[in-house]
Amino acid sequence: MEHMKSLFEPESVAVIGASTSFGKWGYIIPHNILRGGFKGKLILVNPKGGTLHGLPLYRTLEEAGGKVDLAVIALPAGQVEGVLEDCARAGVRVVIPIAGGFSEASLAGAELEARMARKARDLGMRVVGPNTMGIFSGPASLCALMPPVRPRPGHIAFAAQSGNLGTQMLGWGAYRGVGFSRFVCVGNQADLDFLDYLDYFAEDSATDVILLYVEGFRRPRETMEVVRRVSLRKPVVVYKAGGTKAGGRAAASHSAALAGSEEVFRGVARQSGMILAETTEEMLDFSDALVKLPLPKGRRVAILTWGGGWGVVTADLCERNGLEVVPLPEEVRCGLDEILPPYWSRGNPVDLVGLFDLQAHGQCLELVASSPAFDMVIALGSVNAGGAFSIQDDGSGVEQRRKWVREQAESFRRRVVELVEMTGKPIITVGMPQREEELFGDGLVERLCLYTSPERAVKVAAMLAARSEELEKRMVHEGMREGIP
Amino acid sequence: MEHMKSLFEPESVAVIGASTSFGKWGYIIPHNILRGGFKGKLILVNPKGGTLHGLPLYRTLEEAGGKVDLAVIALPAGQVEGVLEDCARAGVRVVIPIAGGFSEASLAGAELEARMARKARDLGMRVVGPNTMGIFSGPASLCALMPPVRPRPGHIAFAAQSGNLGTQMLGWGAYRGVGFSRFVCVGNQADLDFLDYLDYFAEDSATDVILLYVEGFRRPRETMEVVRRVSLRKPVVVYKAGGTKAGGRAAASHSAALAGSEEVFRGVARQSGMILAETTEEMLDFSDALVKLPLPKGRRVAILTWGGGWGVVTADLCERNGLEVVPLPEEVRCGLDEILPPYWSRGNPVDLVGLFDLQAHGQCLELVASSPAFDMVIALGSVNAGGAFSIQDDGSGVEQRRKWVREQAESFRRRVVELVEMTGKPIITVGMPQREEELFGDGLVERLCLYTSPERAVKVAAMLAARSEELEKRMVHEGMREGIP
Numbered sequence: 001m002e003h004m005k006s007l008f009e010p011e012s013v014a015v016i017g018a019s020t021s022f023g024k025w026g027y028i029i030p031h032n033i034l035r036g037g038f039k040g041k042l043i044l045v046n047p048k049g050g051t052l053h054g055l056p057l058y059r060t061l062e063e064a065g066g067k068v069d070l071a072v073i074a075l076p077a078g079q080v081e082g083v084l085e086d087c088a089r090a091g092v093r094v095v096i097p098i099a100g101g102f103s104e105a106s107l108a109g110a111e112l113e114a115r116m117a118r119k120a121r122d123l124g125m126r127v128v129g130p131n132t133m134g135i136f137s138g139p140a141s142l143c144a145l146m147p148p149v150r151p152r153p154g155h156i157a158f159a160a161q162s163g164n165l166g167t168q169m170l171g172w173g174a175y176r177g178v179g180f181s182r183f184v185c186v187g188n189q190a191d192l193d194f195l196d197y198l199d200y201f202a203e204d205s206a207t208d209v210i211l212l213y214v215e216g217f218r219r220p221r222e223t224m225e226v227v228r229r230v231s232l233r234k235p236v237v238v239y240k241a242g243g244t245k246a247g248g249r250a251a252a253s254h255s256a257a258l259a260g261s262e263e264v265f266r267g268v269a270r271q272s273g274m275i276l277a278e279t280t281e282e283m284l285d286f287s288d289a290l291v292k293l294p295l296p297k298g299r300r301v302a303i304l305t306w307g308g309g310w311g312v313v314t315a316d317l318c319e320r321n322g323l324e325v326v327p328l329p330e331e332v333r334c335g336l337d338e339i340l341p342p343y344w345s346r347g348n349p350v351d352l353v354g355l356f357d358l359q360a361h362g363q364c365l366e367l368v369a370s371s372p373a374f375d376m377v378i379a380l381g382s383v384n385a386g387g388a389f390s391i392q393d394d395g396s397g398v399e400q401r402r403k404w405v406r407e408q409a410e411s412f413r414r415r416v417v418e419l420v421e422m423t424g425k426p427i428i429t430v431g432m433p434q435r436e437e438e439l440f441g442d443g444l445v446e447r448l449c450l451y452t453s454p455e456r457a458v459k460v461a462a463m464l465a466a467r468s469e470e471l472e473k474r475m476v477h478e479g480m481r482e483g484i485p
Numbered sequence: 486m487e488h489m490k491s492l493f494e495p496e497s498v499a500v501i502g503a504s505t506s507f508g509k510w511g512y513i514i515p516h517n518i519l520r521g522g523f524k525g526k527l528i529l530v531n532p533k534g535g536t537l538h539g540l541p542l543y544r545t546l547e548e549a550g551g552k553v554d555l556a557v558i559a560l561p562a563g564q565v566e567g568v569l570e571d572c573a574r575a576g577v578r579v580v581i582p583i584a585g586g587f588s589e590a591s592l593a594g595a596e597l598e599a600r601m602a603r604k605a606r607d608l609g610m611r612v613v614g615p616n617t618m619g620i621f622s623g624p625a626s627l628c629a630l631m632p633p634v635r636p637r638p639g640h641i642a643f644a645a646q647s648g649n650l651g652t653q654m655l656g657w658g659a660y661r662g663v664g665f666s667r668f669v670c671v672g673n674q675a676d677l678d679f680l681d682y683l684d685y686f687a688e689d690s691a692t693d694v695i696l697l698y699v700e701g702f703r704r705p706r707e708t709m710e711v712v713r714r715v716s717l718r719k720p721v722v723v724y725k726a727g728g729t730k731a732g733g734r735a736a737a738s739h740s741a742a743l744a745g746s747e748e749v750f751r752g753v754a755r756q757s758g759m760i761l762a763e764t765t766e767e768m769l770d771f772s773d774a775l776v777k778l779p780l781p782k783g784r785r786v787a788i789l790t791w792g793g794g795w796g797v798v799t800a801d802l803c804e805r806n807g808l809e810v811v812p813l814p815e816e817v818r819c820g821l822d823e824i825l826p827p828y829w830s831r832g833n834p835v836d837l838v839g840l841f842d843l844q845a846h847g848q849c850l851e852l853v854a855s856s857p858a859f860d861m862v863i864a865l866g867s868v869n870a871g872g873a874f875s876i877q878d879d880g881s882g883v884e885q886r887r888k889w890v891r892e893q894a895e896s897f898r899r900r901v902v903e904l905v906e907m908t909g910k911p912i913i914t915v916g917m918p919q920r921e922e923e924l925f926g927d928g929l930v931e932r933l934c935l936y937t938s939p940e941r942a943v944k945v946a947a948m949l950a951a952r953s954e955e956l957e958k959r960m961v962h963e964g965m966r967e968g969i970p
Contacts (some may be wrong), residue, residue, distance in 0.1 A: 023841065100838075105828045162794020162836065215797055241794065246810035247801030251832040254793030280798060308739030309647020309726065312700055313765060316732035325731035343590045345738040353585075353649065356508065376486070381649070455764050467704050 003126045004200040006093035008137040008182050010069035011040045011331045013144065014061060014090070016083050017074035018044035020052050022027050025098055025146055026074040027052070029134065036136075036143030036150070043068060060086060067091040072134065072144050077101035077109065080130065081116045088123035094192075095120055097130035098146065101189050103256040104131050110256070117190040126196075129187030131255070133163025136170065136183035139206050147171075147214045154179015154446075155208035156287045157201040159194055161186050161215045161241075161255045169213075169284060177446050178288040181206040188256050193218040195226060202230040209235050211287045215242040216257030224272045231273035233472060235467060239277040240265055273470060275463060282459060289449050289460045293426035295468035296375040300324045301461060302368040303349035306381025307360070310430075311349030314378060314454040321462040325349070326373060335367045358382060358408040362415040376426045376464070382412055383450060384431040384444075419446045426464055428457045486610045489685040491578035494624040495554035496525045498629065499546055499575070502559035503529035505537050510583055510631055511559040512537070514619065515582045520629030521621075521635065528553060545571060552576040557619065557629050562586035562594065565615065566601045573608035579677075580605055582615035588673050588741040589616050595741070600674040611681075611745035614672030616740070621655065621668035624691050629835050630668075632656070639664015639931075640693040641772045642686040644679055646671050646700045646740045654698075654769060655739065662931045663773045666691040673741050678703040680711060687715040694720050700720050700727040701742030706884060709757045712941060716758035717959060720775045720952060724762040725750055756956060760948060767944060769947025774945045778911040780953035785809045786946060787853040788834035791846070791866025795915075796834030799939040806947040810834070811858060820852040843867060843893040847900040854908045861911045861949070863942050867897055868875075869916040890898050902932045911949055913942045 013033065019026030030044055034053055043064045046057040058064040061071075061083075068090040073080050080097040087095055103110035113130060120127045128135065133146040138153035146163065151170040156179065160166030163185040170183060183206065184197055194217055201210045210230065217223045227236050242251030243262030251257045269276055275290075277283045301323045305311035315325050328336070328348050336350060339360050345351040350368065352361060361382040369377050414430075420427050429450045451457045498518065504511030510945045515529055519538055522898030531542040543549040546556075546568075553575040559567050565582040572580055588595035604613045618631040619894060623638035629707065631648065636655040641664065643755045645651030648670040655668060666689065669682055669725045679702050686695045695715065702708045712721050728747030754761055760775075762768045786808045790796035800810050813821070813833050821835060824845050829838040835853065837846060846867040854862050898914075905912050936942045 070841040101828050109828075160794070162792065162797070164792025165794030165798070168792070213794065215794075239795040239798075241801055244801045244804035246804040247797050249832060250793070250797040250800040250810075250830075250834050253832055254797055254836065280938055281940070305524055307647065307653070308650025308735070309645070309650030309698065309700075312647070312726045312732050312735040312739055313650070313724075316726055316729045319731040321727035325735075343586050343594075345735075347734060347738055349735050351739065455766070 001200065001202070003151060004196070006069040007126075007128065007135065008142075008200070009140050010142070012043060012066065012068045012070075013038065013040060013142065014043040014045055014064070014068045014071045014087075014092070016045045016061070016071055016087070017076060017079075017362070018019075018046050018052055018057055019074070020050060020057075024074075028096070028146060029072055029074055029144060030055070032143050032145050036142070037141045039141050041066070046478050047485075060275040061090040062086065065089075069093055069142075071095045071239060073097040073099075075099065077112060077130065081112075081119060084116070084119050084123055084125070088125060092393065094126045096132060096144070097133060097400055098132060099130040100135065102130045102190070102299060104254060109317045113190045120477060121191060127191035128184060129188060132185040132187030133167055136180060137483070138179070138181045150174055151183060152179040154181060155206070155291045156180045156211050157182040157197075157204060157207040157209070158213075158287075159184050159186050159197040159201075160213040161189075161257060162213060165213060165280070169280075173284055173288075176284075176450075177448070178284050179291075179446065180207075189218050195219050195223045196237075198226050198230065202226070202234060202355060207234065209237065209287045209290045211283060212236065212238045212378070213283065214238060214240050215251040215255050217258060220260070220268075224268055227272040227274055232471070232478075235272070235275055235287075237275045237277055237283065237290070238269065238278065238348040239283045271476070275467060278459075281456065285451065285456055285460050286463050289426070289428070289464060291466070292447060293420065293428070293464065294424050294450050295471070296426055296461075296465050297468065299376040299465045300326045300373065300375045302328075302371070302374040302377045304352060304364060304368060304377065304379045304382065305349045306352050306355070308345075308351050308353055310454060311351055314380060315349055316376075316456055317458040318461070321458050321459065323462055324463065328368075329371060329373045332367050332371045332373065333337045336364060339363050346394055352382070358412040362412055365415065365427070366419055369419045369425055369427060374425070374430070376461055378428050378454070378461060379416070380430045380432065380454060380457075383409065383416075383429045386457070397404065413448055426461070430454055430457045486688070487650060488578050488680070491554040492613065492620065492669075493582055493627075493685070493689075494612075494625050495627070497551065497553050497555075498523065498525060498627065499528040499530055499549070499553045499556045499572075499577070500559060501530045501556055502564075503531045503537055503542055503549065504536060504559070505542075509559075510617060512799070513631060514557055514559055514583070514629060515540070517628045517630050517633065522626045524626050524771060527916050546569065546575040549575075551789050554578055555629075556580045558582040558584075560584065562615065566597075566604060569601070569604050569608055569610070573610060575889065577610055579611045579613060581613040581617060581619060583617060585616040587615045587675070589739060594636070598673060598675045605854065606676060612676035613669060617670040617672030618652055619670060621665065623666045630753050635659055636668060637662070637664040639666060640691070641665045641696050641775045642667040642682075642689060642692040642694070643696040643772075644669050644682040644686075644697075645698040646674075646742060648672070650765070651698060658769055658773075660937060661769075661935075662933070664776075664931065673726070674703050680704050680708045683708065683711050683715065683721075687711070687719060692719065694722065694772045694775045696768060697721065697723045698768065699723060699725050700736040700740050701745065705745070705753075712757040712759055714937045717963075719954070720772075721756065721758070722760045722762055722768065722771045722775070724765065725754070748863070759887070760952060763944075766941065770936065770941055770945050771948050774911070774913070774949060775952070777932060777934050778905065778913070778949065779909050780956070781911055781946075781950050782953065783860040784950045785811045785858065787813075787856070787859040787862045789837060789846070789850060789853060789862065789864040789867065790834045791837050791840070793830075793836050793838055795865045795939060796836055799865060799943060800834055802939055802943040803863075803946070806943050808943065808947055808950065813853075814856060814858045817852050817856045817858065824848050828965070833852070836904060837867070843897040847897055850900065850912070851904055854904045854910055859910070859947055861913070863913050863915065863939070863946060864901070865915045865942075868901075868914045871968070884969050898933055912945070913937060913946055915939055915942045916970060
């Protein structure tokens, strides 16, 4: 645990192999750490000396002096072993060798990796990777990553067995309001592995939800046991790759992982309380919803739609995913009668077609969300209904109209967030994709669950319902009531 | 057919019920027609007279004088019948009553609708809708639609039983380079129905692919027969909604459709050669790919990836979707040895990790695409690999570097388009979502198939392979060789 603290909350970080050549890892990583606003001390080491990004380049760690917690080693595979003793002398607790060319590449690489990891352990240090793109820590503002991504701080801890996929998820998250507490690219797991990260995330107060992109676990049985325990308190979302023959071959040469069969994994995963993401998109969709939304008490969904067709599609999707599109109770119908035009559909989905006033959308939403007949709400189209006006004009007063539209949309989004809090029920919004930029344009997205297709929204709703039932069942079966959200 | 020509290639269009009130249909539709650059004559009718958008408002069609081909009727349901005789006198061949409040709303509405449609037919006119958002015709630059969408002209003809969903697809298409020849919101199908539109699209030289969003066919058996015939020449992509109980109820109140059971539909659809879109996204993904890409001769896929994890994920997806991730032949491996660093994975997927030079990506792509060992290629990440540099800088020469990155990316995209032509094989590209705006920023997207997740790319690849096999099989079975692409 103390090693983990040095990894995710270091007071000082060294980059060994810092380089003045633009485009090299040794150039990019210090750049990203500085731009990320790291609060601790950054020490750059290069035997040639000089300066980089306005900081001195020390010839050795010793020359820099002072204690170092974490060392990022941006040197080729063959040179990593050679700097471990320097690291240990400086008090380093964790090293992150970035380079590939270890066990994922060849037998010789595997030997090199084993020797390097053993040596680090003998010196009292732990190893992330090798063959990794680095780590991110929100609370420490530490962005020790290779790609130029700026993750959004938040409450998801993410361990990924692919740097490229992992960091692109961070980037996509930043764009759409999905924030992370911690990120680690586990690489070849020569020493620290999924189980170690999982243990830390479980106890980490900055983390509410745990996300794993896994090609192969090094200690599958123990990991599943820990997941089973942890998942009672914190949801563990997993995307499992490499389960097919073609995927397994690819995983072996990518992260030296033994992926194992898909069927076996699914069976074990279900028993452990894991939440399986079936698509790459669902990794973020599920984790984000579990951070932002309460769990529903049942499977009864109210659908609000700003277009009849989307309502039909969504009703189909709900039924196929085991959700119940139950009828509107009398009092909700009467309430809606007061707001909607006389020819409204009078059923669930509630078709708001023709209604341009987003305040009225908010009133309808409040009516259905407050009704004891429903456990959750999916609201289609309203979040970007305002957009329909934004290019309607006769050349006069355009700016004023746009401002009004923006304000309407923002006030609707605020209403959604308020109603989630007020009712304790999940409200999931869907806005159509061509206006993505607009939708993601304000700060509320950090508290709003917004998807660009009804498919994604319904999958999230079904996942939340399943999670709720699973917890309920386990509380009864395992007689555990403490510590459960 | 002549009626259909008046609908999609009219020389003159009237909007009856044109209005000076901002936000009313009678205001918006003429605005959209004018902004769309309609090449024919536009006549606006309002009993009060005056002007709108710089055009005179005639009190009656008669006052305007001259022959009119198509009349959009922006009046409440109860007033439509009253203007039909005026329309017929002006030579109108097709009317489009926009209003709802007909058979989708009530029994009285159903009677009104039947009477209105009968009267129009008696006067020699055909009816689109009612309860419709209008039509679009690319070749005529006619955008007679309610929402402020600007469709991109192209080769997909789209008939949708939902105006909202349909026009939002047009908008999304415009944003991501998916173009349309024709669009019609079929509404309640009081007169013209899916079968009529299908017949026209089949013979329409501007149309290569037909797309339908269907809640219920009015003449299912005949429609399926026509689809079976048409689909030998032009692919027919269908999203069928309302097949569940919840969806069926919603469809009844939305478009007065009898949706029928999901299972029955699927069985019949398969026999007819229909291509079923399983998600709303696939409506555009499939139609677009069928316009832009050749069909593969088999199921063997080469995967190029700019990140190992994405390669593993995509290999899994290919295998699950019946595609074959076959090994690299010796000569391709040797060719790649010359381009890639010594530690490259030497397998399929080909991992380009570490390679920043997009010209080299292009060379790798050419090697695999030209090899007889592969029927198609999925290229992950390269289309936006350049983006990785775009924010890497030390403050000097940033603009120059950005320009270089842009040029690299554009030249890679151009290479993809060239290689599709050169090899006659589909090449499908995937770029990660947070850079969507960038990806869709140049004209090449009109000839490039680009998706934001591997899931979408693989579904498209599998669909193309299935379409190819289906055509092959039918050519043999039905002994037909003529007119087949």
